Amino acid sequence: MQVLQLQWHFKEFFFLTAVGLITFLASALVLWSNVRASQMAAVPTALSSGYMTLLIYIAVSFGYQVYRRSRALKDVPGPECDSVLGLLHLLGKRDMHRVCTEHAEKYGPIFKWRLFTFHAVIITDPVLATQVLRNKAVDKLRFMYSFLDVFLGGTSLLTGPTDEHWKLVRKAVAPAFSQGNMRDALDQVVERTLVLVNFLKVQGATATHNMDNLLLRESMDVIGRFGFQKEMNALQSLSTGNEEEAFNVTALLRSTHEVETRVQEIYRWWKLWKQDVREGWEILGRYRTIVWSLLAHIKSVKPKPGSFADLLLRAKNPKTGQKLPDVQMFPEIAALFFAGIDTTGHTGTFFLYMVSQHPEVEEKLMAELDSLQLRITPQRRHPRKMTYADLNRLTYLQAVIKEVLRMYPPVGIGQIRVAEKHDIVLGGKLHLPAGTIMWVPHHAIQNVSFNWDDHDKFLPERWLVPGTEYAVTEKLPLPREWYTDMETEAVSAAAGPLMSMESIPANMDVTDLAAEDSKRPKRYFPFAEGPRSCVGQSLAKVSLVATMATLMQHFHFSLADEMGGPEGVRASEQYTLVIGLANGMSMHAVPRPGVMDGLSNNGHASC
Numbered sequence: 001m002q003v004l005q006l007q008w009h010f011k012e013f014f015f016l017t018a019v020g021l022i023t024f025l026a027s028a029l030v031l032w033s034n035v036r037a038s039q040m041a042a043v044p045t046a047l048s049s050g051y052m053t054l055l056i057y058i059a060v061s062f063g064y065q066v067y068r069r070s071r072a073l074k075d076v077p078g079p080e081c082d083s084v085l086g087l088l089h090l091l092g093k094r095d096m097h098r099v100c101t102e103h104a105e106k107y108g109p110i111f112k113w114r115l116f117t118f119h120a121v122i123i124t125d126p127v128l129a130t131q132v133l134r135n136k137a138v139d140k141l142r143f144m145y146s147f148l149d150v151f152l153g154g155t156s157l158l159t160g161p162t163d164e165h166w167k168l169v170r171k172a173v174a175p176a177f178s179q180g181n182m183r184d185a186l187d188q189v190v191e192r193t194l195v196l197v198n199f200l201k202v203q204g205a206t207a208t209h210n211m212d213n214l215l216l217r218e219s220m221d222v223i224g225r226f227g228f229q230k231e232m233n234a235l236q237s238l239s240t241g242n243e244e245e246a247f248n249v250t251a252l253l254r255s256t257h258e259v260e261t262r263v264q265e266i267y268r269w270w271k272l273w274k275q276d277v278r279e280g281w282e283i284l285g286r287y288r289t290i291v292w293s294l295l296a297h298i299k300s301v302k303p304k305p306g307s308f309a310d311l312l313l314r315a316k317n318p319k320t321g322q323k324l325p326d327v328q329m330f331p332e333i334a335a336l337f338f339a340g341i342d343t344t345g346h347t348g349t350f351f352l353y354m355v356s357q358h359p360e361v362e363e364k365l366m367a368e369l370d371s372l373q374l375r376i377t378p379q380r381r382h383p384r385k386m387t388y389a390d391l392n393r394l395t396y397l398q399a400v401i402k403e404v405l406r407m408y409p410p411v412g413i414g415q416i417r418v419a420e421k422h423d424i425v426l427g428g429k430l431h432l433p434a435g436t437i438m439w440v441p442h443h444a445i446q447n448v449s450f451n452w453d454d455h456d457k458f459l460p461e462r463w464l465v466p467g468t469e470y471a472v473t474e475k476l477p478l479p480r481e482w483y484t485d486m487e488t489e490a491v492s493a494a495a496g497p498l499m500s501m502e503s504i505p506a507n508m509d510v511t512d513l514a515a516e517d518s519k520r521p522k523r524y525f526p527f528a529e530g531p532r533s534c535v536g537q538s539l540a541k542v543s544l545v546a547t548m549a550t551l552m553q554h555f556h557f558s559l560a561d562e563m564g565g566p567e568g569v570r571a572s573e574q575y576t577l578v579i580g581l582a583n584g585m586s587m588h589a590v591p592r593p594g595v596m597d598g599l600s601n602n603g604h605a606s607c
């Protein structure tokens with residue numbers, strides 16, 4: 001991929017200068033005739049002529065940029081769209097992530113979309129996608145994230161541009177996700193999952209649960225505890241009936257939903273005559289109160305050293321030596337809290353759903369737990385405590401999680417990027433003028449048939465083969481000439497840019513291999529790729545492995561009839577900011593043999 005400095009091409013320069021001059025001369029003529037008619041009107045007329053010149057100049061140069069982008073993409077395939085609105089109707093689609101994947105199947109690894117005057121190239125070719133996401137000239141399309149700023153109270157680590165402030169915050173909080181902290185996190189996750197286990201035991205095998213809601217509550221409890229040393233009691237409040245806590249939890253869950261709904265219904269903000277919109281505003285107000293109280297909490301309790309609350313409080317601007325003021329702390333806390341709840345919660349839900357539909361997978365999962373003495377049986381009612389080392393030993397469970405994240409990547413719509421100040425040449429062939437949106441959709445890249453064998457099958461086994469996340473050289477989807485510039489790219493591996501696992505020399509050092517791995521093109525990145533990848537992914541991985549292992553130890557999950565089978569689940573899939581479900585996931589949790597032994601029906605130990 002080439003990054004070109006913006007240059008004034010002779011034709012463009014000539015055209016825009018001519019427009020400026022003609023407008024200026026026309027305005028001067030008007031000015032002159034007005035001045036001759038009345039001396040008094042000279043100043044306002046001069047001002048309005050100058051203003052007109054400026055407006056026309058801006059409009060023409062904007063129009064010219066739009067024309068440049070549309071001309072550059074004229075041979076790129078894409079769906080028919082309205083000449084003014086473009087594909088505006090797609091915004092209203094509940095399953096946008098799947099529409100994008102269908103378009104990739106239909107139009108190929110590079111296709112175009114247009115919304116009004118915004119031109120986007122959708123890239124699902126692994127080589128080009130990886131190049132775009134790793135390139136420093138390419139940054140987040142800020143406009144797409146700005147609607148989140150209102151909710152988060154300003155720009156944050158998640159939504160801001162890749163600038164000095166982002167660097168400061170990212171560097172400050174990244175150590176919170178170190179291995180040492182993950183060891184502590186494991187115990188906290190298991191402890192919270194056991195609260196959920198007890199709740200499910202008490203409800204009994206025939207009860208129907210919205211597992212999505214319960215797992216979102218668990219994620220909230222984990223992040224509250226891990227990051228801010230604050231008990232959110234989102235699960236506990238189901239049993240204790242503490243109204244204050246229950247209200248806070250509902251507000252938090254509904255506020256993310258409210259923001260997500262606003263992404264789809266872009267005019268929702270102003271529909272104040274609708275009761276649910278007014279309630280939405282109230283809910284967002286409540287969310288802000290909760291975040292302010294979290295800020296007050298971490299300032300008063302002296303957070304655990306090394307937690308992200310502690311690191312944020314200690315972060316200093318290297319230039320001024322000043323700590324972050326509250327107005328900057330607020331969005332960071334809101335973002336860190338918000339970014340991990342829905343993503344981790346919904347992934348857990350899809351895990352339980354997919355396992356419920358694949359008994360052969362469940363059988364292997366249980367065998368793995370058994371082989372590590374972690375399975376509960378009538379003979380082993382109290383298995384040993386899960387340790388940090390077990391997380392890596394649970395290779396099949398990890399494979400199932402990876403496959404779930406492949407098929408249901410929470411941030412399914414992916415990474416939306418732009419190079420504002422540079423033209424980009426993709427694969428040495430496609431020249432994208434500055435300002436063209438480059439969109440790498442995670443669901444599409446991870447689910448199209450040209451990137452994966454058996455793309456639509458749930459096959460955790462594929463992850464038992466090392467290197468599955470990398471593109472298969474022999475099967476890259478574009479003609480070979482698109483990849484020729486790989487030779488000179490930073491992204492290319494030293495042993496050959498298109499090296500496949502099979503072609504790795506036997507004598508290559510494994511440490512070299514790890515270094516090369518970070519450069520190889522990927523076809524799987526649910527946690528994003530490049531400098532803006534997920535800072536919290538180690539916590540998400542520990543949470544998912546520990547939560548799913550603990551739940552599977554205790555229960556067999558089955559889909560409730562009211563979901564309408566797999567078709568019903570598919571129909572209720574919805575994409576807002578993350579892939580979720582319109583009405584949650586109703587399931588039964590049937591205790592496994594041995595789990596209820598010695599307990600009365602209400603889940604308490606009987607004498």
Ligand code: HEM
Binds near residue numbers: 416
């Ligand atoms: C399964 C769980 C998760 C998934 C799939 C996930 C995925 C992602 C993705 C795709 C991005 C890039 C978003 C973009 O560019 O628009 C991202 C960024 C981020 N995530 Fe996660 N995430 C998960 C869990 C978490 C957790 C648990 C936390 C923290 C508690 C977290 C905190 C963040 C933050 C702060 C960013 C912004 C990073 C930056 O721009 O420097 N995420 N995540």
